[in-house]
Amino acid sequence: MAESLDPRLTPARPDIADIRLRGRVTAERFVAAAPRRVVAPAAPLRRAPSAEAGLDTEALLGDAVDLYAEQGGFAFVQLVRDGYVGYLPADCLGPAAPEPTHRVTAVRTFLYPEPDLKRPVRAHLSLGARLVVTGEAGAYFETPGGYVFARHCAPLAQHEPDYAATAERLAGIPYLWGGRTSLGLDCSGLVQLCLDAAGLPCPRDADMQERGLGRALPLALDGLRRGDFVFWRGHVGLMRDSETLIHANGHHMAVAAEPLAGAVARIRENSFGAVTGIRRL
Structure with a gap:
């Protein structure tokens, strides 16, 4: 039986898969990835090769990409930054060289x-x-x-010293499911973009971030610090200070700062339920 792998991070389809997955997944053929780079200002990564398919995330100008197949104007790829797999418009890709500076x-x-x-x-x-x-x-x-x-x-070697300050600068950016540009952000896209500015690697989705960022803290809302991350099932925000949460959210339809206690009560009642995790870098 094929190994159970996260499809978001597994470059495999029934007809084609990364050669490094041989023996772990079933596919008609296995190929080595062709390195490419995003040459458009931003490129939507969708879950299917269609402009009507849902937006999973976005790649930015200069992002490195592993290409596996092209068909019908779409490229089946894996983003090097965070391993996310999906379909980009093929015309958004160009040669991998030269590397950004x-x-x-x-x-x-x-x-x-x-x-x-x-x-x-x-x-x-x-x-x-x-x-x-x-x-x-x-x-x-x-x-x-x-x-x-x-x-x-x-x-590229110069990084922002305070990722919470980057989040503050992004206040007011509209909420966009799958967004990770300054035209639109979702909750985990905000976290990833801020940590990227600080030179810190970060997974793409909230559940991945809850498992992979820093160290877990007790589920207590007192004693939090600037930069701590608060997680719900399907949502994440970061602390501006001990009492204020910054998050991209559908309630405000924007990146917004608000008292943590009020956010926790509203989210518990209306959407994602109780807080599931708190993590600190």
Whole structure:
């Protein structure tokens, strides 16, 4: 019998699977992944090869991707960042090289055709997008796709010291199921984007984060610190301070800060039930 694996993290279909899964899953053929990189500002990763399929997550410009198959304009891939498997639009992918050198640190910035703020923008770029900087032109970085205001970027090795501060900067961003850009975020996408800015690896979904982030604390709401994570079954937020939760949520339809006690009572009554875990990095 085939091994039970999380389908969200397992690059396998009945017709094709990662060669590293030989002996663990059943497939018609096994192939080695082809390295690719996201060349669009953002790319939706869906659970099926259709624009009508549900959005599971998003990949950002510069994200590394393992490609297994292409068909009908969609690519069957696994994201290198967190292992998530699904379908990206094939035209959002390009060669794996060159590797990015910088990342966007502003909540959102623009890509210009020339180093001139009066020019029509080519695209917007989210916090966390990766850039290949090839030169400088005054106040702008030159990249293969255009010019980006340099002070909105930082070298990849430079990280944010306080991931809770990043969450505070994202307050008001609309809620989007599967979103992990500054145009829209879900609860676990917010956590992942903030930890990524701090240079810390993070799984994609709330249940994965509850199992994999830091260390578990007792299920008590007193004694919490800035940066602690509070989990429900299917939801997560992080603490701004000992009494205030920041989370992307469907009640506010936005990233919002609110008293933890009020959030716990409302969530218990209306949606996800009781708190299931508290973790600290």
